[in-house]
Amino acid sequence: MSLDLDKRQRAMLREMGVRLWQPPPVVASPDVPPAIDSVAADAHPARAEGSFDAEPQRPTPAPAPAVRPPAAAPAPAARMPAAPAPGLAPRPAGIELMAWPALQAAVAGCRACALCTSRKNTVFGVGPAAADAAPAVDWLIVGEAPGENEDIAGEPFVGQAGRLLDNMLLAMHLQRGNDDATRAGVARNVFITNVLKCRPPANRNPDPAEVAQCAPYLKRQVELLQPKVILALGKFAAQSLLQDSVPDVQKIPLGKLRGQVHSYLGVPVVVSYHPAYLLRSLGDKAKAWDDLCLAMSVAPTVVRSA
Ligand code: SF4
Structure with a gap:
């Protein structure tokens, strides 16, 4: 797509670590990534995107073995306690019919997986203020x-x-x-959330059972927000959103999910790297900018009132 960037946008891209390379007019951008010119480090060391890709896949149930394991051997994927642990409770019923305020309240009080026992706060998401309805984004x-x-x-x-x-x-x-700064031509036209609404202890990777328990909340958020495009940041976000549309998505490296438009509940999905990973992997910032350009080509930014 053609980008007509003003001085402010160029400054933002410099902050991202993306140095713009200006192609000759009419010639499509080659596959030569722009140079990277910033350095940063920090954040989520235990949940770096690179470690996601390198992480061995969680064992899936094996076909019937010739020799049965001992009957008492626990299944390796069964991380959720067999019996409800103290403090846990079933997920609220009727999430698929909840309005925005009820959904917020359900998340705030959710105790459907063990993460509720260690969290300080639930993290529902952030977007423009809306009285009793989902934000218009x-x-x-x-x-x-x-x-x-x-x-x-x-x-x-x-x-x-x-x-x-x-x-x-x-x-x-x-x-x-909730950014109070007023910027010309910039809109609060975005809602930001996570697959999991509670923090895994020590920033460990999300457990599949936790993702499954929390998935109905994200699904309902998408149904109520009705976004024009979803940007999935990081492997677990991509896997969670694409598990019903991309076969064996858990086996596909994040890099191979990029560069194409997927779908979740009929909404276009573009996959990119998690910002915490980009802070340590400077060479992939230019790829992230490519992903944003792809997303913008899917859903050109429409400035809405704050
Ligand atoms: S992570 Fe999700 S399912 Fe688990 S307690 Fe938090 S809101 Fe509930």
Whole structure:
């Protein structure tokens, strides 16, 4: 797509670490990534995107073995307790019919998986203020799970990774809903959330059972928000959103899910790297900008009132 970037957007891209390379007119951009010119490090060391790709796949049930294992051997994938642990409770019924306020309340009080026992706050998401309805947004950003800062703040993507995400959004004429700064031509046209609404202890990877328990909340958020495009940041976000549309998505590296438009509940989905990973993997920032350009080509930014 053709990008007509003004000085402010160029500054935002410099903050992202993306140095713009200007192609000759009319010639399509070659597959030569722009240079990277910034350095940063921090954030979610235990949940780096690179480690996701390198992570061995969780064992799947094996076909009937010739020799049966001992009857008492526990299934390796069965992480959820067989009996309800103290403090846990069934997930609220009727999530698929909940209005926005009820959905917020359900998440705030949810004790459907063990993460409720260690969280400080649930992290429902952030977007423009809306009285009793879902915010009117065209963009939905889906990350993986709250980290330490997010758990404390009760808000997704805060800290250094959050600042990088904010700069990525500004490059797309977007800003998070509770950002008080007034910027010309920039809209609070985005809702930001995670697959998991509670922090995994020590920023460990989300457990499949936890993702399954929490998935109905994200599904209902998408149904109520009706975004024009979803940006899935990180492997677990991509896997969660694409598990019904991409065969064996758990076996596909994140890099191979990029560069194409997927679908979730009929909404276009573009996959990219998690900002926490980009903070340590400078060479992939240019690829992330390519992903944002793809997303913008799917859903051109529509400026809505704050
Ligand atoms: S992670 Fe999701 S399912 Fe688990 S307690 Fe939090 S809101 Fe409930």
